[in-house]
Amino acid sequence: MTTPVTPAGFVLGLADDALVSAQRMGWWISRAPELEEDLALANIGLDQLGQARALLTYAGELEGTGRTEDDLAYLRDDRDFRNVWLVERPQTDFGVTIARLLVFATWQSELYAALASSADLTLAGVAGKAVKEVAYHVDHARLWTLRLGDGTEESHRRMQDALDAEWPYVEELFVADPDAPIDPATLRDAVLGRVGEVVAAATLTVPEVAPSVGGGRRGLHTEHLGHLLAGMQHLHRSHPGVTW
Amino acid sequence: MRDSAGGGSAWKIAADLPDPELPVVTIADLGILRDVTEDDQGRVHVTITPTYSGCPAMQTITDDLVATLTAAGYQSVDVEYVLSPAWTTDWMTEEARAKLAAYGVAPPGPASGPVPLALSVRCPQCGSSDTRESSRFGSTACKSLWVCRSCREPFDHFKAI
Incomplete structure (x- = not known):
């Protein structure tokens, strides 16, 4: 009996989702609406970064080229990244960050929970740890969605606008990958069910919009990823091997 | 293999190491220290687990373990990170x-x-x-x-x- 080998591309996709999302979260540091939120979004980004590091290391081992987490994070161009479009676009409003986190963290929560009992023990270890952290992220997004959606006229409008803006990018999270230990397509009902409950409780409406073209899992990205990577990779590329 | 968790002197030294962010407690108190083995040649293998995936204290803890055990006379110290079973505050x-x-x-x-x-x-x-x-x-x-x-x-x- 042979144990099925997890495709490196699948792990790289999860790693890049977490890494790019962490970088976007970091943007809020010093810009969040209040000090507590500054800490919260930074901490959420830090959890995601930790998950990304473990996943990148594992992706490097699976592809067998000897690339380290730093090689993969800092020395790839945008066409080699495998993250979904949901996480790479700029956050134009605090509501957008919350809407995106609600969807992304709920998706991660379902995926990690399933992977935690996968036959791939490395992935199960990372996921078993991450699933507990992500529970806090989901809850943070849920509380803000309720507060903003069921808040003032202005906060309700902006939270609904944010959902409308993010919704075309939701479907890409569920692109089928039959070779993966957990096919993301199988998570669709659970994720959308959980998100839908929060949206309804917040007196908001689940948008009915056509999905975007997507293509992040195949290395096709929006113009925004290149800008994000320029900021994230600049130091490492300008000073190879630099340490603190 | 001479000693393992709870027994040897290397364990005691590692277990006394304060947490860099909460120095009133040790890494053993917190459940971060999972295992210590030492052999007859003075080589020590330490296993630690992070509280959170992105905990930035892990590098400092690793450096502290290597420095403290080396100063205590151990010839080589290597520190391994394990994620499973996932750390819990219940430890x-x-x-x-x-x-x-x-x-x-x-x-x-x-x-x-x-x-x-x-x-x-x-x-x-x-x-x-x-x-x-x-x-x-x-x-x-x-x-x-x-x-x-x-x-x-x-x-x-x-x-x-």
């Missing part, structure tokens, strides 16, 4: 909880459910249970920020996970 010793409370950090309750609800977190300054959570995310990944309604002081709470 924290009773002694650690008491030390945290005395330091001004409310210790965690039992880690049950996806996001454990701390129904009443006792203020470590005045002992009142009339407290409220002001932010679920605090000064480090493992803590949330609370305020006491009785003495009006803010305080950290070690989140159950």
Whole structure:
């Protein structure tokens, strides 16, 4: 009996989702609406970064080229990244960050929970740890969605606008990958069910919009990823091997 | 292989190492230190587990372990990170909880459910249970920020996970 080998591309996709999302979260540091939120979004980004590091290391081992987490994070161009479009676009409003986190963290929560009992023990270890952290992220997004959606006229409008803006990018999270230990397509009902409950409780409406073209899992990205990577990779590329 | 967890002198040295962010407790108190083995040649293998995936203290803990054990005369020290089984605040010793409370950090309750609800977190300054959570995310990944309604002081709470 042979144990099925997890495709490196699948792990790289999860790693890049977490890494790019962490970088976007970091943007809020010093810009969040209040000090507590500054800490919260930074901490959420830090959890995601930790998950990304473990996943990148594992992706490097699976592809067998000897690339380290730093090689993969800092020395790839945008066409080699495998993250979904949901996480790479700029956050134009605090509501957008919350809407995106609600969807992304709920998706991660379902995926990690399933992977935690996968036959791939490395992935199960990372996921078993991450699933507990992500529970806090989901809850943070849920509380803000309720507060903003069921808040003032202005906060309700902006939270609904944010959902409308993010919704075309939701479907890409569920692109089928039959070779993966957990096919993301199988998570669709659970994720959308959980998100839908929060949206309804917040007196908001689940948008009915056509999905975007997507293509992040195949290395096709929006113009925004290149800008994000320029900021994230600049130091490492300008000073190879630099340490603190 | 001469010693393992709980027995050898290398374990004792590693177990005494203070946590870099909460120096009143040791890495053994917190359950971060999982295993220490040493052989006859003075080589030590230490296994630690992070509290959170992104905990930035792990590198400092690793450096501290290598420096302390090397200074104690061990020839080589290598530190391995393990993620599984995932760390939980339930591994924290009773002694650690008491030390945290005395330091001004409310210790965690039992880690049950996806996001454990701390129904009443006792203020470590005045002992009142009339407290409220002001932010679920605090000064480090493992803590949330609370305020006491009785003495009006803010305080950290070690989140159950």
